[in-house]
Amino acid sequence: MAEEVSNKQIVLKDYVKGYPKESDMVLKTSIIKLKVPEDCHDAVLVKNLYLSCDPYMRNRMSKIEGSYVDSFTPGSPITGYGVARVVDSSHPNFKKGDLIWGIIGWEEYSLIKSTEALFKIQHTDIPLSYYTGILGMPGTTAYCGFYEVCSPKEGETVFISAASGAVGQLVGQFAKLLGCYVVGSAGSKDKVDLLKSKFGFDDAFNYKEEPDLNAALKRYFPNGIDIYFENVGGKMLDAVLLNMRNHGRIAACGMISQYNLEEPEGVRNLFCLVAKRIRMEGFLVFDYYHLYPKFSDMVVPLIRQGKISYVEDIAQGLESAPAALIGLFSGRNVGKQVVVVAHE
Amino acid sequence: MAEEVSNKQIVLKDYVKGYPKESDMVLKTSIIKLKVPEDCHDAVLVKNLYLSCDPYMRNRMSKIEGSYVDSFTPGSPITGYGVARVVDSSHPNFKKGDLIWGIIGWEEYSLIKSTEALFKIQHTDIPLSYYTGILGMPGTTAYCGFYEVCSPKEGETVFISAASGAVGQLVGQFAKLLGCYVVGSAGSKDKVDLLKSKFGFDDAFNYKEEPDLNAALKRYFPNGIDIYFENVGGKMLDAVLLNMRNHGRIAACGMISQYNLEEPEGVRNLFCLVAKRIRMEGFLVFDYYHLYPKFSDMVVPLIRQGKISYVEDIAQGLESAPAALIGLFSGRNVGKQVVVVAHE
Numbered sequence: 001m002a003e004e005v006s007n008k009q010i011v012l013k014d015y016v017k018g019y020p021k022e023s024d025m026v027l028k029t030s031i032i033k034l035k036v037p038e039d040c041h042d043a044v045l046v047k048n049l050y051l052s053c054d055p056y057m058r059n060r061m062s063k064i065e066g067s068y069v070d071s072f073t074p075g076s077p078i079t080g081y082g083v084a085r086v087v088d089s090s091h092p093n094f095k096k097g098d099l100i101w102g103i104i105g106w107e108e109y110s111l112i113k114s115t116e117a118l119f120k121i122q123h124t125d126i127p128l129s130y131y132t133g134i135l136g137m138p139g140t141t142a143y144c145g146f147y148e149v150c151s152p153k154e155g156e157t158v159f160i161s162a163a164s165g166a167v168g169q170l171v172g173q174f175a176k177l178l179g180c181y182v183v184g185s186a187g188s189k190d191k192v193d194l195l196k197s198k199f200g201f202d203d204a205f206n207y208k209e210e211p212d213l214n215a216a217l218k219r220y221f222p223n224g225i226d227i228y229f230e231n232v233g234g235k236m237l238d239a240v241l242l243n244m245r246n247h248g249r250i251a252a253c254g255m256i257s258q259y260n261l262e263e264p265e266g267v268r269n270l271f272c273l274v275a276k277r278i279r280m281e282g283f284l285v286f287d288y289y290h291l292y293p294k295f296s297d298m299v300v301p302l303i304r305q306g307k308i309s310y311v312e313d314i315a316q317g318l319e320s321a322p323a324a325l326i327g328l329f330s331g332r333n334v335g336k337q338v339v340v341v342a343h344e
Numbered sequence: 345m346a347e348e349v350s351n352k353q354i355v356l357k358d359y360v361k362g363y364p365k366e367s368d369m370v371l372k373t374s375i376i377k378l379k380v381p382e383d384c385h386d387a388v389l390v391k392n393l394y395l396s397c398d399p400y401m402r403n404r405m406s407k408i409e410g411s412y413v414d415s416f417t418p419g420s421p422i423t424g425y426g427v428a429r430v431v432d433s434s435h436p437n438f439k440k441g442d443l444i445w446g447i448i449g450w451e452e453y454s455l456i457k458s459t460e461a462l463f464k465i466q467h468t469d470i471p472l473s474y475y476t477g478i479l480g481m482p483g484t485t486a487y488c489g490f491y492e493v494c495s496p497k498e499g500e501t502v503f504i505s506a507a508s509g510a511v512g513q514l515v516g517q518f519a520k521l522l523g524c525y526v527v528g529s530a531g532s533k534d535k536v537d538l539l540k541s542k543f544g545f546d547d548a549f550n551y552k553e554e555p556d557l558n559a560a561l562k563r564y565f566p567n568g569i570d571i572y573f574e575n576v577g578g579k580m581l582d583a584v585l586l587n588m589r590n591h592g593r594i595a596a597c598g599m600i601s602q603y604n605l606e607e608p609e610g611v612r613n614l615f616c617l618v619a620k621r622i623r624m625e626g627f628l629v630f631d632y633y634h635l636y637p638k639f640s641d642m643v644v645p646l647i648r649q650g651k652i653s654y655v656e657d658i659a660q661g662l663e664s665a666p667a668a669l670i671g672l673f674s675g676r677n678v679g680k681q682v683v684v685v686a687h688e
Contacts, residue, residue, distance in 0.1 A: 068590075068619045233614065246412075252617045266610010270577065273596045273626035275412045280624045282617035 002035030002088075009077040009107035010321050016061040019260040020329065024061065025078065025322040032109050035088045042091045043113045046084035048104050049344070051318075052132035053325045053337035054080065054166070055231075058259040068284055078106040078321075083121070083131045085344070091115050099124065101131035106321055108341060119292065123300055133336035134303065134310045135296065137285055138166035141253060143295040144288035146174045149251040149281050150227045154179040157221055159240065162231035162256060163204065164191040164311070166336035171229045172201050173308050180227070183220045185236070187331040194334065198309050213239035224248070230280075232257040234265040241269035241278075250280040260329055311335030346379030346432075353421040353451035354665050360405040363604045364673065368405065369422065369666040376453050379432045386435040387457045390428035392448050393688070395662075396476035397669045397681035398424065398510070399575075402603040412628055422450040422665075427465070427475045429688070435459050443468065445475035450665055452685060463636065467644055477680040478647065478654045479640065481629055482510035485597060487639040488632035490518045493595040493625050494571045498523035501565055503584065506575035506600060507548065508535040508655075510680035515573045516545050517652050524571070527564045529580070531675040538678065542653050557583035568592070574624075576601040578609040585613035585622075594624040604673055655679030 007030050016024050036043045057080055060072045072078055082104040086094050094100065094115065102118035104110045112118065121131055133139060145167070146152060158175040160168045163184025172195065175182045184195045185207045195204035203220055210216040217225070217239055224245035230237060233255025244250070258264040273280060302308040313333040315324040321339045328337055353372050360368050380387045401424055404416045416422055426448040430438050438444070438459065446462035448454045456462065465475055477483060489511070490496060502519040504512045507528025516539065519526045528539045529551045539548035547564055554560040561569070561583055568589035574581060577599025588594070602608040617624060646652040657677040659668040665683045672681055 237614070252614075254618060255615050258615060264612040264615065266612050267614055268608040268610050270581070270596075270611055271599050271602060271608065273624065274598060274628070275626070277626050277628055277631060279626075280617065282619070282621050282623075284618070284621055287621060 002033045004031055004033050007032040007108050008318050010318060011077055012072045012074050014074045015063040018262060020058060020061055020326055022322040022326050027319060036090045040090060040113060042115060043111060044086050044091055044094050044115060045088040045111050046104060047087050047109055048082055048084045048341045050083040050129045050132050051106055051321055051339040051341060052081040053328055055254055055256045055328055057325060079103055081132055081137045083128050101136050126303055129312060129338050132338050133166045134170060139170055139299060140288060140292055140295055141285040142167045142170035144285060144291055145251045145253050145283055146171050148288060149283050150249050152178055152180060152227055156226035157181045158227045159225045160184045160229040161236050164194050164335060167253060168231060169199050172199050176200050190334055194311060198311060214242050217243040229253060234258055238267050238269050241272040244272060244276050244278050246276045248276060248278045250278060252280060252282040313337050315339045346377045348375055348377050351376040351452050352662050354662060355421055356405060356416045356418050358418045359407040362606060364405055364670055366666040366670050371663060380434045384434060384457060386459060387455060388430050388435055388438045388459060389432040389455050390448060391431050391453055392426055392428045392685045394427040394473045394476050395450055395665055395683040395685060396425040397672055399598055399600045399672055401669060423447055425476055425481045427472050445480050470647060473656060473682050476682050477510045478514060483514055483643060484632060484636055484639055485629040486511045486514035488629060488635055489573060489595045489597050489627055490515045492632060493627050494593050496522055496524060496571055500570035501525045502571045503569045504528045504573040505580050508538050508679060511597060512575055513543050516543050520544050534678055538655060542655060558586050561587040573597060578602055582611050582613050585616040588616060588620050588622050590620045592620060592622045594622060596624060596626040657681050659683045
């Protein structure tokens with residue numbers, strides 16, 4: 001008989017409209033057998049170690065249809081990227097003790113019946129939590145967004161919004177490694193300091209202290225912006241369009257400023273796309289996971305050699321997960337928001 | 345001594361704000377010598393035959409700085425694409441009697457000091473006025489916008505706004521020749537009929553009779569739009585974004601619905617670019633004129649074989665040019681708006 005243990009879970013109460021609250025989620029405790037059921041082929045049972053809080057999860061809290069992600073199921077645990085250790089497996093590619101990253105539940109243990117979205121962790125000399133960020137989905141997002149979508153060239157000017165976040169901080173460093181001029185925006189003095197001191201951005205500014213975003217961008221980019229890595233949307237996008245250079249590129253990764261609005265803000269300066277021959281391209285990391293091995297081969301040595309920095313904001317315990325997720329939308333986190341469920 | 349003749353000209357009175365009026369332009373008569381001045385090297389003096397009325401000219405009527413085109417000069421003749429015959433030349437590539445198309449003045453005769461923007465007309469078995477449209481700037485725009493920007497594939501679904509205009513009617517026919525499903529929008533019953541009967545669109549609708557553009561697009565594209573050829577901007581773009589398919593492409597050619605507004609409309613559905621991985625790319629024909637010979641080689645046989653249709657709306661006489669230009673913005677023209685200055 002397999003051991004039965006209690007399993008704390010973070011459950012979504014109901015679909016969310018507008019700004020999400022901690023109380024939209026609730027901690028429940030259920031019971032789980034630490035064994036893949038007999039009739040469950042190609043499945044794994046994992047002990048969850050680290051959870052990733054990512055902006056795209058806001059969309060999953062709403063009732064949505066026909067989007068690129070499914071809604072969470074009210075009454076069931078939230079799911080998201082994380083790091084876990086295999087406790088039991090009926091899948092030939094995974095065995096007990098393996099470390100994986102991919103989509104897991106916001107709970108202590110998860111039975112994962114579809115393993116296509118799991119990656120085996122190869123390098124364990126690197127902090128395991130990094131597989132929720134720099135070596136996980138956000139890192140791959142930064143890599144494919146910058147190298148595959150932005151078509152960057154040495155010497156170009158790059159602007160990144162939400163630049164201290166999990167994706168932004170990496171895009172900026174990739175751009176610096178390539179020899180670009182890089183400026184980021186963020187929402188606090190601490191984050192701005194981090195961009196300049198820790199991540200080596202050429203400059204950075206606090207968008208909340210700029211009454212005129214157009215003027216701010218003109219100050220940092222007197223000759224215009226070649227590449228905009230878009231994480232926020234709305235007013236910032238409108239100001240950026242006015243400051244793009246001819247043949248500029250905008251990689252649209254996310255639009256976090258819009259996710260909690262009943263109706264998104266209107267963007268007025270789209271004619272700039274025509275006049276300046278700008279390419280604006282949305283992308284999703286799911287389309288680029290085939291590049292993960294190439295990305296990993298590039299970034300693992302950079303991490304080991306200290307050529308790339310990475311900052312995490314780590315919350316302790318599954319109980320802290322709802323507050324950590326909500327904090328993303330007020331910009332409370334500094335760096336990649338991670339939740340530790342267990343250390344081993 | 346060279347002959348001196350009177351030269352009627354259409355002059356812009358002053359920069360225009362908001363909706364332009366015929367009275368923003370005035371007919372003047374000056375005197376011109378039918379000879380390139382002695383000290384004027386590499387210039388041509390031409391007799392103007394056909395003038396082209398194009399939506400982009402609205403932007404040139406305003407005081408603009410740092411855009412892709414210069415403002416017109418108040419007090420001077422309007423300039424634009426047209427067809428002309430060389431009367432005198434000090435340029436080795438042009439001789440008396442040559443037919444050219446390119447940027448000329450809205451006047452009977454023009455001295456053209458910079459000939460880089462002139463193309464020599466090779467095929468004179470085709471109506472000369474076609475070089476203001478299908479074989480000129482709008483034709484090249486349709487060609488590069490569709491083939492170079494849209495990355496079209498057989499069987500894809502294509503939506504074109506302002507579809508009966510000089511560019512739209514050609515894009516639709518190129519798409520049909522490739523085996524796409526093609527729907528266009530236009531602003532009158534006559535234009536809609538033209539799209540279906542003359543240009544072979546699979547379907548077409550009058551956007552003025554659709555209170556809900558989103559619903560209209562869902563009707564014509566139950567499975568979504570792969571390619572949107574954008575000529576209008578604003579509300580139509582917002583509705584199209586909701587109906588694009590994953591990995592769709594939007595070629596932004598123009599946004600005529602916005603040109604006369606004090607402030608452009610806000611477009612709210614840009615997050616669709618991310619969720620559906622859409623590429624939206626602005627382009628200008630100036631960047632693609634090196635493809636003109638390739639385009640001409642493709643389209644001239646199609647015209648001769650009657651495999652491509654082309655509809656012009658021809659206004660007679662230089663005096664009619666202001667009304668013809670203004671008519672573009674109320675959608676009065678049916679097909680390419682041309683002004684005949686002289687027949688030979």
